[in-house]
Amino acid sequence: MAEQIIILDFGSQYTQLIARRVRELNVYCEIFPFYDAPDLTPDIKGVILSGSPCSVRDEECPQIDLSKYRGKVPLLGVCYGAQYLAQKNGGEVAPSEIREYGRAKLSSFNEQHPLMKGISHNSHVWMSHGDTIKKLPENFEVIASTPSVEVAAFTVTDEYTYGIQFHPEVTHSTEGKQLLKNFLVEICNCAQDWTPSVFVDASIAELKEQLGNDKVVLGLSGGVDSSVAAMLIHHAIGKNLYCIFVDNGLLRKNEFEEVLASYKHMGLNVKGVDAKNQFYTALKGISDPEAKRKAIGKTFIEVFDQEAKAIKDVKWLAQGTIYPDIIESVSVKGPSATIKSHHNVGGLPEKMNLKVVEPLKTLFKDGVRLVGKALEIDQKILGRHPFPGPGLAIRILGDITPEKVAILQEVDSIFINMLKERGLYDDVWQAGAILLPIQSVGVMGDERTYERVVALRAVGSVDGMTADWMHLPYDFLSDVSNDIINKVKGVNRVVYDISSKPPATIEWE
Structure with a gap:
């Protein structure tokens, strides 16, 4: 039976990212909602508790009975998960005096602790919480601190249970992957054989x-x-x-x-x-x-x-x-x-x-x-970019006609092929063109034109959940615009979409 790690989700935006990092370390994992936690089986080597948008101080905050895991397999609480472990065992969680969002440094930690193996002094970590652990339960001990957060990480005495008040899964935590590896390999004894x-x-x-x-x-x-x-x-x-x-x-x-x-x-x-x-x-x-x-x-x-x-x-x-x-x-x-x-x-x-x-x-x-x-x-x-299931239908704003499809196909072809020719295609997560339901005045030769407008869209992303517009070179944008206007009959204006997701979406419809 293949070994696995269980991730219990309390609603964090980062839960899928935890799973991705675990799998990047060649360890299989699955995500379960906190209210549907699986029973312990021999293949489960450890459990990770995710963060949450909730506060452990809220009456209606997510609750879970961890007795089927505690003391039986290693347990790692991340942010909300850490605060939940502390509060449920007699500790104190209170609102942070200073809002703890963004980069911090691990100014002191127990270098001998297996969870901290290979972590550098002043290692950057990413904080994202409005509460903080003010007091740990009696059998809990601090294993890492930042200048403003005394309990950045803790361990439970004589038990393979740990908590951290930062997010090791985000790239802003520069050695977060090392910490996760320590938990998976040093503590859970995972073989890293899921390839x-x-x-x-x-x-x-x-x-x-x-x-x-x-x-x-x-x-x-x-x-x-x-x-x-x-x-x-x-x-x-x-x-x-x-x-x-x-x-x-x-x-x-x-x-x-x-x-x-x-x-x-x-x-x-x-x-x-x-x-x-x-x-x-x-x-x-x-x-x-x-x-x-x-x-x-x-x-x-x-x-x-x-x-x-x-x-x-x-x-x-x-x-x-x-x-x-x-x-x-x-x-x-x-x-x-x-x-x-x-x-x-x-x-x-x-x-x-x-x-x-x-x-x-x-x-x-x-x-x-x-x-x-x-x-x-x-x-x-x-290496193909993602392409929407409805295809060009949602990149043609308004009704669909074969003529509009043909125009957009030509524009899209010029854009995508030039991205490939200039070595930019693989740097972009998704690219395409949008045919707008407006016409624009232009001049071609000595004549005024009244033709269509197309918008080019290129974004960088990991999974499409968030995306940033690509800062394509100006000379590239100039060349692709000229090519489209000169070669695609019916188009006389090209614009470039510089909005990110959120607040915009990748597609226009």
């Missing part, structure tokens, strides 16, 4: 057992998730995997033909379906973004269902669902009402009456790429 290759071997074995000789249908999108899911299943069942790639008329320029060719090269059993006209008909006259999404989703289900039914005796629907798609966003007032619906083919399982197989459901996006690399998938696929 992409191990995941691939284990997943293929599980898929072979799960699927047997059954037929599986999968909707390919050309993106990373569906491609990696397809290759894992292909390695397990070969030609019993039937892939369907639908051209909804909202893909990038030449994408349908290029992606189909790359999949054939990978040995996948793929059928391409040209359904452009069906989607254009379904979208005719619709301008509302949510209505566009619904029309595209409904049409996709109809097309995909029709194609899948043409394959005899299909038993399974494969999906490229990844871990963030299925982790419940914890409501600190109790269980959330809903779990995020699967982003790729929502509605298909119910309609098609098929069993669902999701080989990537325990992975984050960066883990998916590493697994894809272990499967030797072409870097052109693995």
